[in-house]
Amino acid sequence: MITLKKLKYRIWGSIVGTYRNKKIYPLLYRSYWHYLFHKNNHKDLSSCYYTARPNPGAGIGHQIANWIAGLWFSKKFNLKFAHIPFATPQWEEFLGFGLGEKTIEELKQQAYITRKLPLFNESDAAEVELNKKIIQSYAGRKVIFIAEQDQFYRLQYGVIDELKQKFYNAPARKKDHLIYSPTNFNIAIHVRRGDIMNDPNNPNLVMRYLSNDYFEKVLKQVLANLQIKKHIHIYFFSQGKPEDYPEFAQYSNLHWCFNMNAQDSFLHLVYADLLITSKSSFSYKPALLNNGIKICPKNFWHGYPNNKKWILCDNNGNFDISSLKQAFSDL
Missing domain, CATH: 3.40.50.2000 (Glycogen Phosphorylase B;)
Structure with a gap:
């Protein structure tokens, strides 16, 4: 069944796919317009978070790749990481990746706002730099930056130690049964x-x-x-x-x-x-x-x-x- 939320995601995905490789692409984002009109002299990003949404329409391997990208780029942009739960509660509990992490919903209750960022090619210095400038324009504010859906991070193993620590210490491990x-x-x-x-x-x-x-x-x-x-x-x-x-x-x-x-x-x-x-x-x-x-x-x-x-x-x-x-x- 296609819900209004799913339809909204599909339409937005189609728009992003159409304009991704065009010069006007960043103009689709409110965060980019903020950067254009707010030259921020603040340097402190300690109040800001970064996250990526596990694609609810994808398999769990794909969803984990999204989650890993969020954690990796939060480090690269010197931001704290915010957790978005996986599409099903069963996988959320099983993986245990969200334990000890702030969620978007918790942060919203603390008056945080969310802002989506344009897709970028991690090997394209100009696109990475644009994201950094957009983020910097919000310095000193309580903002959660959300990566565009399926923001790609190729290597994935850059956070392998954190993944293992979370998985092996998750409460769900007490329920595991191996043959x-x-x-x-x-x-x-x-x-x-x-x-x-x-x-x-x-x-x-x-x-x-x-x-x-x-x-x-x-x-x-x-x-x-x-x-x-x-x-x-x-x-x-x-x-x-x-x-x-x-x-x-x-x-x-x-x-x-x-x-x-x-x-x-x-x-x-x-x-x-x-x-x-x-x-x-x-x-x-x-x-x-x-x-x-x-x-x-x-x-x-x-x-x-x-x-x-x-x-x-x-x-x-x-x-x-x-x-x-x-x-x-x-x-």
Whole structure:
């Protein structure tokens, strides 16, 4: 059902999409007009906050990317961070990212106003500088700056320590239930299929596709070089049925996790000893929280830390075996 609020978001999104690359684009924003007519000599931004709204129409991986962008750019603009809850209370509680953070609603009760900022390319110095000037024009006032919807932050891992601290200390962790045994070495594979297979002609989805052979090749190389004395168990997270993945029939101790709900799947990706990810935000975000070894597709729209526990594959499933051996030796 399309509500008035959703319709408003769609219309505004269409307007932003139409004018984003035109010179008049900043004129759409009240905050820009304020900057034009208010040359502020104040330097103190201590009363100001920055935030980004998790897109309510997107999947949880996308929403987390929005939230991370808000936290990251609050630091870059020397502002305090304000929390906007995730679209569903279940994910809000599960992630625990808002704990200890001021929310927009709490700040509004303290006479704060909100102002939206224009989209900017983080690699475009002029666009970043314009946002800084707009923010500076409000110095000394009680303002919450809201990033335009889906403001992009590519690397994502810049706040990885904060994410882990929040997630692992969230009260929801007391309710977690894992099917993993701590006496085993648990490998999780996330294979993105559902939306891709439902619309195979969509180029935006095709670019996210990795074949069954890709995942099987990665797994085979992992098992051939696994330097661990524990029993190995493999957990396969995807949609469909075992017959859709005949390449994996040869593996013992393989557990199909087709019917696990999204939060439990996310949780198990986080706690895997070794995680093989897809070109998907749904496995990239757990990888940010995961303390084990991560094997990920190199060609992806977010970046990866330069860390021994992060191993990158080409689209054919090839990766540096010596890096994997080094990661195992450090366990």
